[in-house]
Amino acid sequence: MKTVLNLILSHQPAAAVSKMFVHWNQCVPNESILIAYGGTKSEFDAIQHNQKFFVDDPRLRTRDHQREFQSYSRLFQAAAEFLERQGDQFRFVHFAEYDHLPLVPDLNERQIERLTAEGADLLGFHVHRVDGTNDPHFLYHMADDKFMSYWSGISRRREPEVVLSMCGSGSVWNREAFRAVCAVKEPFPIYMELYLPTLAHHLGFRVRDFGEQNHFVRVLKDETSYVDHAREEGAWTLHPVKRLWDK
Amino acid sequence: MDFASGEAIVGQMIRKFIRTVGLKIAQTIGTPIKDFPSGRSLGRALVIPWRGKIHIIGLKAAARPMFQPQKRLTYWKQEIVFTEHPLPDFPNIRKTERPSPSEIADD
Numbered sequence: 205m206k207t208v209l210n211l212i213l214s215h216q217p218a219a220a221v222s223k224m225f226v227h228w229n230q231c232v233p234n235e236s237i238l239i240a241y242g243g244t245k246s247e248f249d250a251i252q253h254n255q256k257f258f259v260d261d262p263r264l265r266t267r268d269h270q271r272e273f274q275s276y277s278r279l280f281q282a283a284a285e286f287l288e289r290q291g292d293q294f295r296f297v298h299f300a301e302y303d304h305l306p307l308v309p310d311l312n313e314r315q316i317e318r319l320t321a322e323g324a325d326l327l328g329f330h331v332h333r334v335d336g337t338n339d340p341h342f343l344y345h346m347a348d349d350k351f352m353s354y355w356s357g358i359s360r361r362r363e364p365e366v367v368l369s370m371c372g373s374g375s376v377w378n379r380e381a382f383r384a385v386c387a388v389k390e391p392f393p394i395y396m397e398l399y400l401p402t403l404a405h406h407l408g409f410r411v412r413d414f415g416e417q418n419h420f421v422r423v424l425k426d427e428t429s430y431v432d433h434a435r436e437e438g439a440w441t442l443h444p445v446k447r448l449w450d451k
Numbered sequence: 452m453d454f455a456s457g458e459a460i461v462g463q464m465i466r467k468f469i470r471t472v473g474l475k476i477a478q479t480i481g482t483p484i485k486d487f488p489s490g491r492s493l494g495r496a497l498v499i500p501w502r503g504k505i506h507i508i509g510l511k512a513a514a515r516p517m518f519q520p521q522k523r524l525t526y527w528k529q530e531i532v533f534t535e536h537p538l539p540d541f542p543n544i545r546k547t548e549r550p551s552p553s554e555i556a557d558d
Contacts, residue, residue, distance in 0.1 A: 325543055332513055333536035339513040360544055368539055369513075380545075410543040 208312040209294040210236050211283050213259075213276075214302035215243035218250035220449035224302060225253065227448070231306040236294075238286055240279045257282050263393065270341060273393035276372070276400065277386075284386035287379065297377045304374040304421070304443040307435045314440055315376045318414070325381035325409035328370030328401055329421040329443075335367040341395055342367055354391055359406040368401035368411055371421055373443045375400070381409040417441070477509030484510055487519065487532035505531075 210232045214221055221239065228237060239256035241248045242265060248258045259282065263275035280299075287294055298315055300306070308314065319327050334342040345351040345367075356364040377385075384407050385400065401411050414421075420439035427434065428447040435442075481495035496510035514533040521529070 323543065331539055333539050334513050335536075336515045337513040337536070338507060338510060338516075342513075361541070366539075366541070405539070405541060408543060408545040410541060411539055413538060 207294065208232070208236055208296045208298050208316065209238055209283070209287060209290075210312070211238050211240060211297055211299045212302060213240045213242060213279060213300070215241065216247075216302055216449060217243070218247045218252075221251050221253075221302075223449045228306060231309055231311045232298075236312070238283060240283065242279075255286070257286070270344070270395055273395045274372075275390060275393065276396045277390045280382070280386045280400075284383055287383065295379050297379065297382045299375050299377070300441070301373045301443070302449075303446045304441055305431065305445040305448065306441050307431070308440050311440055319376055319378065322412040323410060324412035325378050326401065326404045326411045327376040327414055328411065329374060329414050330369075330371045330418050331401060331411060331413035332369050333366060334369045334398070335365050339369060341369060341398055345394065345398060348392075350392055351394070355402065355406055358388075358403075360408040361406060364406065366402070366405060367398060368405050369398055370401045370411075370413075371423070371443075372397045372400070373421065374441060377404075381407075384409070474509050478511075481509055484512075484514065484533050486514070487517070487534045493533060493535070 210228070212224070212228070214224065216224070221241075225234070225237070228234075235255075237253065237255060239251060239253055240259050241251065241256060242259045242261075245258060248256070259279045261275070261278040263273070263277070264279060266272035266274040276299075283297065283299075287297070296312075296316060296319070298312060315327065319325075332339070352365060355367070381404055385403050388403060388407070390399065405411050416438070417440055420427075420434050420437075420441060421443045423444075426444055426446050427442050428445050431442060431445060431448070477497040478495050481497040483495055484493045485491065486493055493512040493514055494510060497506075497508040499506045499508065512535060514535055516531050516533055519530040519532045
């Protein structure tokens, strides 16, 4: 039985996606990979992989992601529909952007083990509680009155004011949490790094952090030159690795 | 398709450069900011009162401002300190048999 669906978001040319597959296949089974493609339709058609779907959503194709409230809702919903069509084959979902590189051959096993040990429904990188803080994404959303009242309206929890943040490049979900989050229609544009963990939290799911693995998930500096070094240091994954498929 | 003029691009680069240098200065010579309960360093930032507001420039950590509790009552001075939320460790309340806290009536 396949256990983890590896959902990979890419917008790179088909040739680069082929190289990416060669690398990913060293870490996870090929039949567990589902490609969500945000590039051009012609490149999408050229990708040699059966499990793929095209995401034609302007909310995904943002340039200034934070200010334009980049959203993964449509792509997650398409993945949830795929999950349904597969029956009970996949119990977990591992989401990764194309530049979030897997580094270990037993990646999914480690992720399930950590998820189970934490009793978590969603594992993310750099998970923080940001309400009431100077977190720039939180403050940007607080300028909209609807933001906090939305969480109050849907929360199952005693503290509806809690807002969580996580790095959006990679996450691991159990099936129930992923489906529940995908079933909610995004009420108005909310940046996905706040929306996804906060929604999961207020639906009653347990959101936890990858702990020591956070060290290998950064935001700005390209890590392509440090792949081997990171693996030696104990990294399961590394982000951002943007130039590996250019070689 | 619209393209930005060379002048606009250079202007943008200059603004970005000035911001980066300004941030570097703030994070080098600014006031050390600590997490009040633990004493852990949250980095340095410039704290500038201006027109009835306090501007925080260059602070990287997501910190909450709060007035410091006082063991000695003073009517003339209060202190604003910073603190971070603890790492999220909320239980799954879908698996609990009792209703979620938000569904329990207060009366």
